Amino acid sequence: MPHTFWNISADELLSSLGTCLMGLAREDAEERLLRSGSNIPQVHVMTNAIKLFLSQFTSPVILLLLFAATLSFVFSNAADTIIILIIVFVSGRCKLAGLCRS
Secondary structure, X not given: OOOOHHXXXXXXXHHHHOOOOOOOOHHHHHHHHHHHOOOOOOOOOOOOHHXXXXXXXXXXXXXXXXXXXXXXXXXXXXXXXXXXXXXXXXXXXXXXXXXXXX
């Protein structure tokens, strides 16, 4: 069975990582920092809400609904056009709310 971190002792794990309970020596830490780089996560760029909202309308189903709304408008069927556009808008808004929560 392969060795996974939960199947080996703490001493074995620390030894395999080249460290001890007291942590790395300063020289080892500096050398690892130079070799591997910083362990600080990158800052997330805040996306413009309007761009994020508009990006929800790239789905083929949404594009099909927008095409249907355009056809309804061209053939003077305002009620169908409004209903389809409301569905598209609500769908985009729900997706955006889901993205903002995550």
